[in-house]
Amino acid sequence: xxxxxxxxxxxxxxxxxxxxxxxxxxxxxxxxxxxxxxxxxxxxxxxxxxxxxxxxxxxxxxxxxxxxxxxxxxxxxxxxxxxxxxxxxxxxxxxxxxxxxxxxxxxxxxxxxxxxxxxxxxxxxxxxxxxxxxxxxxxxxxxxxxxxxxxxxxxxxxxxxxxxxxxxxxxxxxxxxxxxxxxxxxxxxxxxxxxxxxxxxxxxxxxxxxxxxxxxxxxxxxxxxxxxxxxxxxxxxxxxxxxxxxxxxxxxxxxxxxxxxxxxxxxxxxxxxxxxxxxxxxxxxxxxxxxxxxxxxxxxxxxxxxxxxxxxxxxxxxxxxxxxxxxxxxxxxxxxxxxxxxxxxxxxxxxxxxxxxxxxxxxxxxxx
Amino acid sequence: xxxxxxxxxxxxxxxxxxxxxxxxxxxxxxxxxxxxxxxxxxxxxxxxxxxxxxxxxxxxxxxxxxxxx
Numbered sequence: 001x002x003x004x005x006x007x008x009x010x011x012x013x014x015x016x017x018x019x020x021x022x023x024x025x026x027x028x029x030x031x032x033x034x035x036x037x038x039x040x041x042x043x044x045x046x047x048x049x050x051x052x053x054x055x056x057x058x059x060x061x062x063x064x065x066x067x068x069x070x071x072x073x074x075x076x077x078x079x080x081x082x083x084x085x086x087x088x089x090x091x092x093x094x095x096x097x098x099x100x101x102x103x104x105x106x107x108x109x110x111x112x113x114x115x116x117x118x119x120x121x122x123x124x125x126x127x128x129x130x131x132x133x134x135x136x137x138x139x140x141x142x143x144x145x146x147x148x149x150x151x152x153x154x155x156x157x158x159x160x161x162x163x164x165x166x167x168x169x170x171x172x173x174x175x176x177x178x179x180x181x182x183x184x185x186x187x188x189x190x191x192x193x194x195x196x197x198x199x200x201x202x203x204x205x206x207x208x209x210x211x212x213x214x215x216x217x218x219x220x221x222x223x224x225x226x227x228x229x230x231x232x233x234x235x236x237x238x239x240x241x242x243x244x245x246x247x248x249x250x251x252x253x254x255x256x257x258x259x260x261x262x263x264x265x266x267x268x269x270x271x272x273x274x275x276x277x278x279x280x281x282x283x284x285x286x287x288x289x290x291x292x293x294x295x296x297x298x299x300x301x302x303x304x305x306x307x308x309x310x311x312x313x314x315x316x317x318x319x320x321x322x323x324x325x326x327x328x329x330x331x332x333x334x335x336x337x338x339x340x341x342x343x344x345x346x347x348x349x350x351x352x353x354x355x356x357x358x359x360x361x362x363x364x365x366x367x368x
Numbered sequence: 369x370x371x372x373x374x375x376x377x378x379x380x381x382x383x384x385x386x387x388x389x390x391x392x393x394x395x396x397x398x399x400x401x402x403x404x405x406x407x408x409x410x411x412x413x414x415x416x417x418x419x420x421x422x423x424x425x426x427x428x429x430x431x432x433x434x435x436x437x
Contacts, residue, residue, distance in 0.1 A: 088377070154376070157403070
């Protein structure tokens with residue numbers, strides 16, 4: 001029975017179903033209160049978590065996003081039910097941490113991970129075309145390294161304890177979200193009172209949607225990076241059919257909900273600085289390709305016991321803290337002032353530094 | 369002579385890349401060892417796409433895929 005389900009989820013219908021479910025749930029999460037064109041954004045939501053913990057102090061992006069928690073725990077439940085929970089670790093963790101940091105810095109230059117890039121496009125934000133083009137370019141560069149023998153080395157089976165660390169951290173975050181303790185006056189936990197961080201769906205809706213997506217994505221191995229990589233590397237359209245389903249279904253759902261507004265300037269939580277939308281996502285795409293998974297996939301892997309993916313996630317959260325502490329993240333267009341947003345010179349330098357670091361990692365880490 | 373590919377511990381896409389390389393060398397059968405169901409399904413799908421037959425044997429918490437053409 002379990003094997004029959006596994007074969008279904010591994011089939012094209014399975015991956016299309018997963019993409020379609022995400023495509024429905026994300027716009028609904030927006031309708032239920034999440035920020036515009038941000039029903040789900042793994043990068044933004046991890047950034048909000050970093051803010052809630054006080055790892056950065058950008059007051060408008062601080063909230064413990066239950067979707068992230070539920071992505072990990074949904075994957076854990078699926079992995080346990082189907083006996084795929086396999087604690088493993090030890091494949092270049094420090095490199096994964098660095099890749100996670102720079103992936104986040106790139107994603108925040110664009111203001112979104114690949115998931116949000118798709119959702120932005122599905123909401124009519126044409127800047128997402130630049131972001132997605134950069135993402136495809138970044139993954140394509142990563143594929144050239146893969147073809148030349150790049151890999152991060154083997155992981156090893158390890159203690160059960162290690163596999164449980166990320167799910168347990170998520171349970172801890174859930175408790176912090178529910179009880180929202182103030183550890184000191186004027187200190188963490190921070191929840192934004194205005195801006196994107198203050199916009200969120202009710203807790204149980206966020207958790208429920210996240211658990212469904214975490215479960216389905218663990219079963220189907222849904223991955224936005226993998227979708228591009230597999231096409232470029234070997235003409236395999238399996239994963240991209242799921243990503244395509246997400247985009248189409250999210251667009252249709254947005255149409256029904258009246259959430260489509262075409263344009264470049266003044267899109268929600270977005271800027272129309274084309275070059276840096278593109279380059280930010282080149283960096284993110286390359287870093288995800290070198291690390292073997294998009295930010296969503298890294299969460300689902302963390303949930304099924306992958307200690308290396310967990311390190312990548314912690315790297316992303318750290319990268320988000322740096323991005324805001326060092327003013328590297330993108331600033332949205334200002335409709336009130338009519339000014340185009342973008343990233344600071346520090347942000348530009350960080351994106352270029354990230355690209356250089358990724359190229360060095362890709363060039364020098366070749367297996368025998 | 370069976371060609372052996374030990375892809376245990378590698379995450380996707382490495383097991384698939386290693387298997388494809390072995391298939392391209394054209395010496396069958398090929399025995400591929402993987403650890404996760406994800407790798408098992410990915411290697412199976414990629415091999416079948418290249419016109420090969422795949423038999424899977426579960427060995428404890430690992431899998432042995434025998435690929436023939």
